Amino acid sequence: MEKASKKIAAEKIEIGLMEKIVSLAKRRGFVFPGSEIYGGLANSYEYGPAGVELKKNIQDEWWRVFVRERSDMVGLDSSIILHPKVWEASGHVAGLVDAMVECKACHARTRADHLIENYYEAKGDKISVEGKTEAELDAIIQSEKIKCPACGKFDWTPVRKFNLLFETHVGIVPEAQSKVYLRGETAQGIFISFKNILDSTRVRLPFGVGQLGKSFRNEITKGNFIFRTLEFEQAEIEYFFDPETTDWKELYEKWKGDMWKFATENLGVNAEALRWREHGDEERSFYSKRTEDLEYKFPFGFKELWGLAYRTDYDLNQHMKFSGVDLSYTDPTSGKKFVPHVIEPAVGINRLMAMVMLDAYTEDGERVYLKLKPRLAPYKAAIFPLLSNKPALVEKARAIHDDLQKRFSVAWDDRGNIGKRYYAQDEIGTPFCITVDFDTLGVGEGDAATANKDTVTVRDRDTGTQDRVAIEKLGEFLHGKIYR
Ligand code: GAP
Numbered sequence: 001m002e003k004a005s006k007k008i009a010a011e012k013i014e015i016g017l018m019e020k021i022v023s024l025a026k027r028r029g030f031v032f033p034g035s036e037i038y039g040g041l042a043n044s045y046e047y048g049p050a051g052v053e054l055k056k057n058i059q060d061e062w063w064r065v066f067v068r069e070r071s072d073m074v075g076l077d078s079s080i081i082l083h084p085k086v087w088e089a090s091g092h093v094a095g096l097v098d099a100m101v102e103c104k105a106c107h108a109r110t111r112a113d114h115l116i117e118n119y120y121e122a123k124g125d126k127i128s129v130e131g132k133t134e135a136e137l138d139a140i141i142q143s144e145k146i147k148c149p150a151c152g153k154f155d156w157t158p159v160r161k162f163n164l165l166f167e168t169h170v171g172i173v174p175e176a177q178s179k180v181y182l183r184g185e186t187a188q189g190i191f192i193s194f195k196n197i198l199d200s201t202r203v204r205l206p207f208g209v210g211q212l213g214k215s216f217r218n219e220i221t222k223g224n225f226i227f228r229t230l231e232f233e234q235a236e237i238e239y240f241f242d243p244e245t246t247d248w249k250e251l252y253e254k255w256k257g258d259m260w261k262f263a264t265e266n267l268g269v270n271a272e273a274l275r276w277r278e279h280g281d282e283e284r285s286f287y288s289k290r291t292e293d294l295e296y297k298f299p300f301g302f303k304e305l306w307g308l309a310y311r312t313d314y315d316l317n318q319h320m321k322f323s324g325v326d327l328s329y330t331d332p333t334s335g336k337k338f339v340p341h342v343i344e345p346a347v348g349i350n351r352l353m354a355m356v357m358l359d360a361y362t363e364d365g366e367r368v369y370l371k372l373k374p375r376l377a378p379y380k381a382a383i384f385p386l387l388s389n390k391p392a393l394v395e396k397a398r399a400i401h402d403d404l405q406k407r408f409s410v411a412w413d414d415r416g417n418i419g420k421r422y423y424a425q426d427e428i429g430t431p432f433c434i435t436v437d438f439d440t441l442g443v444g445e446g447d448a449a450t451a452n453k454d455t456v457t458v459r460d461r462d463t464g465t466q467d468r469v470a471i472e473k474l475g476e477f478l479h480g481k482i483y484r
Helices: 002-012 017-027 049-068 084-090 112-122 134-144 187-192 194-200 248-266 314-323 349-360 391-404 418-428 446-451 471-482
Strands: 031-033 045-047 073-076 097-102 109-111 160-163 167-169 179-182 207-216 231-241 274-278 290-298 301-312 341-348 361-364 367-370 381-385 410-412 432-436 455-460 466-470
Touching (some): 017 031, 017 349, 017 361, 045 049, 049 073, 049 207, 049 231, 049 248, 049 349, 084 179, 084 187, 084 314, 097 112, 097 134, 109 112, 112 134, 187 194, 187 231, 187 314, 248 290, 248 301, 274 301, 290 349, 301 314, 301 349, 341 349, 349 361, 381 391, 381 418, 391 471, 418 432, 432 471
Parallel strands (some): 381 410
Antiparallel strands (some): 031 045, 097 109, 097 160, 207 231, 231 341, 290 301, 361 367, 432 455
16 A cells, blocks of 8 residues: 555656646646736636636635634635735735846846756756845856846846735825735734634634635746746634743644645645645744745645744734734733734645645546545536437436536536546546436336336446446435545
C-alpha cells in the first residue's frame, strides 16, 4: 500500500502535468482563460460549469469543517470595499508591495525576486531572496547580468516597489478623498468587526471568526494557472485568545493539525506532497512570533498553499490606534480587560482547487480520470439513456435525472456511445455513471430482463465496475457512497 502510493506520487510530479491540467480544465468546463474573446487578461480566469461546482464544494467543505461544525467559531461576510484607513492601519498601503523591474527594451515587467530565483533555478541552484532590499536585488541582477526572459536583452530599470492593492474611487469624482481600495485580504474585515461580533453574540475567548470571500491583488507575475491571480477566493480565520491563559504554542500546533487533516482527509490530497516550512526572521512580519506555510508540491515546485501566523495583538492594536475605538475584551468571569492575541490560518480556495485537481489527476493506461473525493466532485452522478433515439429509454432516464437532481448535483449525457460518455465523465471526476438500458424497462432479452426491471447499471469511476441498483434505492446508494 505504502509503496504504491509513493509510486503514484512520483508519477504525478511529471513534466507536462500542469499543461495536461490546464488543457483538461478548459476542455471539460472547469477553468477558462480570463476575457479570452478579447485576447485574454493576464492572471485572470473564468470558472466554468464544472469549475464553479468544484470551487463551491471546496468552499462549503471549508465552511462546514471550520465554521459550522465548531462551537468555538462564528462566521462573517464583510465588505470588499472598506474604509481606506483600514489599509493604512493594517500596513497594506505601505507594506503590500512587490519589488519590480521593467525591461527598457521590451517593457516586460517582472518581479525581481522571481527573476533572480528563476535564473538560479535554471542553473540548477536554489536561492531565496526573501527580505532583501531593492538595492540588494539590484546588485544581484547587475552582477549576474540576468537577461530579460521575454526578449533576451540586459537593460533593466532599477528595482522599484510596487503596491499590490487595487485602487478605485467612490462616487463620480476621482479625488484623493474618494480613493478606496479593493480588499487585499479578508482578514482585516474580521478585525474591524471584532467589537460588533463581541457585542452581538455570546462568544467567549478563545474563539475564532471565519470569513470566505474575494480578495484582490495587482499581481504582475507569471501566475501558474489559478495558483496566483488578480482576484481570488480567500478563506481566513482569526482565532482570538488570551495569551495569559492559553498556551499559544499548543494552540498553534492544534491549528497545524487541523489544516493538515483538512488537506489530507477532507480534500483527500496525498500527504507525501505536503510539507511545513517555517518563515525565517527576514521573511516573517515584524509583529509575528511564528509563521509557517503548509506547502504543496506543485509541478513548479513546493509552494505556499496555506499560511499559519501568530500575529499577536498587532492588528487589533493598530485599528484601536487608527480608529480611536476600544477593541479590547472584558473577561465575563474575572473582569480582566485586555486586547486578545490572534492566530491566523489563511488560505486561497483557488489554490486549494489547483492542488485538488493536480493531485486527483490519474492516468491508468488509456484512461484519464480525476480521482476526486466524491463530496468534492462537481457532479455526483451522470445519467445516460443507453440509446438517445429510443424515447422510452430517454423518458425513464430523464425521470431518474430529475428526481436525483433534487438531492444531488447531477449531469445528463445522451451524446455518442456509452464509452465516450464514460470518458468525458471520468475527466470531470464524476464518481458514478448511471445507465438506463432495456433491462431497466423490463423489455430486454432472457430472464435477466425481468429480474433487472426497474434497476439501472451504476458504474464506479475508480474501479470501472458496474452494479445493478434498484431505481428506488439510487438516492440512498449515492448518499451512502458520497457522504459516508
Ligand atoms: N491575511 C494573511 C494573508 O493574506 P497571504 O499569505 O498573503 O496572507 C494567504 O495569503 C493565502 O491566500 C495564501 O496562502 C494563498 O493560498 C492565498 N493567496 C494569496 N495571494 C493569492 C493570489 N494572488 N492568488 C491566489 N491565491 C492567493
